[in-house]
Amino acid sequence: KAGVTQTPRYLIKTRGQQVTLSCSPISGHRSVSWYQQTPGQGLQFLFEYFSETQRNKGNFPGRFSGRQFSNSRSEMNVSTLELGDSALYLCASSLDWGQRRSYGYTFGSGTRLTVV
Amino acid sequence: GEDVEQSLFLSVREGDSSVINCTYTDSSSTYLYWYKQEPGAGLQLLTYIFSNMDMKQDQRLTVLLNKKDKHLSLRIADTQTGDSAIYFCAETSNTGKLIFGQGTTLQVKP
Numbered sequence: 001k002a003g004v005t006q007t008p009r010y011l012i013k014t015r016g017q018q019v020t021l022s023c024s025p026i027s028g029h030r031s032v033s034w035y036q037q038t039p040g041q042g043l044q045f046l047f048e049y050f051s052e053t054q055r056n057k058g059n060f061p062g063r064f065s066g067r068q069f070s071n072s073r074s075e076m077n078v079s080t081l082e083l084g085d086s087a088l089y090l091c092a093s094s095l096d097w098g099q100r101r102s103y104g105y106t107f108g109s110g111t112r113l114t115v116v
Numbered sequence: 117g118e119d120v121e122q123s124l125f126l127s128v129r130e131g132d133s134s135v136i137n138c139t140y141t142d143s144s145s146t147y148l149y150w151y152k153q154e155p156g157a158g159l160q161l162l163t164y165i166f167s168n169m170d171m172k173q174d175q176r177l178t179v180l181l182n183k184k185d186k187h188l189s190l191r192i193a194d195t196q197t198g199d200s201a202i203y204f205c206a207e208t209s210n211t212g213k214l215i216f217g218q219g220t221t222l223q224v225k226p
Contacts, residue, residue, distance in 0.1 A: 004158075033213070043204065043216035056213055090158055092214075104149065105214065107159040 002027065004093050004108035012114045018079040021111045025072050025093030032074040033105065034066060037088040046089075049074055081115045088112050118142045122205055122217035129225050134192040136220045138205030141186060148181065149214070150190045151204040159204065162190070192222075200224045 005024040013019050025032050033056075034046040045058040049068035066076040072093075078085055092105040119141045128134045140148070146167050151159040165172045165179045165188070172179045178191040192199055202219040 006158075035214070042218050043206075043214075045213040045215075048212060056211055058213065092159075104161045104164055106161065107151075109156075109158040 004091055004106055006089075006091050006108035006111050008111060009109065010112045010114075012116060013081050015081055015083060015115055017081050018077060019081060019113060020075050020077045021089055021091075021113070023074045023076075023091030023093075023108060025074070025091075026106055029093035029095050029106075030072050031094040031096065032068055032072065033092045033094075034074070034076050035090045035092065036060075037090060037110070038086070043090070046076065078113075083115050086113060086115045118207070118209070118215045120205055120207055120215050120217035122203075122220045124218060125221050125223070127223040127225065128195050130195060130197055132195055134195045134199070134222055134224075136190045136192075136203050136205075136222065138188040138190075138217055139186055140188065140205070140207045140215075142207055142209050142215070143186070144209045146210070147208050148179075148188050149206045149208070150177075150179065151206060151216075153202045153204065153219070155201075162203075195222075195224050197224045197226060 007022045031050045033048040035043050037043045047066050048056040052068045063079045068074045088110045090110045092107045094105050121139045149164040150162045152162050153159050163174050163177050165181050176193045180189045202221050204219045205217040206214040208214050
């Protein structure tokens with residue numbers, strides 16, 4: 001059974017550009033969450049999607065957005081990139097909305113974004 | 117508010133037991149998790165405990181929960197060099213989002 005797949009693994013962008021990251025959850029998983037990991041702030045929640053609807057959102061500016069498709073794949077977009085957006089972006093999937101906490105969240109390997 | 121605290125570093129000898137500690141503040145936390153992160157990798161779910169439990173054992177891993185003190189610990193028995201990694205404690209309440217601690221770097225010396 002394939003795990004959570006994130007693409008690309010590495011990305012280098014210039015300040016002011018925008019970027020789109022992709023996450024394919026485990027087959028059958030319908031809940032997808034995104035997290036940002038930086039040395040200074042640690043792991044911070046971005047947003048969570050279930051059935052193509054954003055169910056929860058963290059404290060990030062509007063430059064950070066996401067969406068989920070009917071096949072549960074999710075994308076996150078960051079517009080007008082800043083140097084501080086350099087981070088490891090992690091996606092996590094879970095089986096179901098109601099039971100997601102007891103099922104646990106399976107993480108992908110992440111996308112390492114570097115903004116120069 | 118929601119906050120999770122962990123010590124930053126732990127060093128043990130191979131074969132010894134490791135105990136990683138974590139405290140949390142959200143009294144409505146219902147599930148508490150331990151994740152492991154190896155260099156260049158994502159987070160691997162090691163184990164979790166529901167808040168109505170005091171202890172959970174899974175092979176070499178033992179999780180202890182003191183709900184009154186909001187204290188969680190992860191004990192790794194017979195620690196191996198392959199256990200060297202960063203260990204994250206995380207809580208989740210009804211919102212479902214995970215609140216992570218800063219991570220504890222476990223160094224295992226041969």
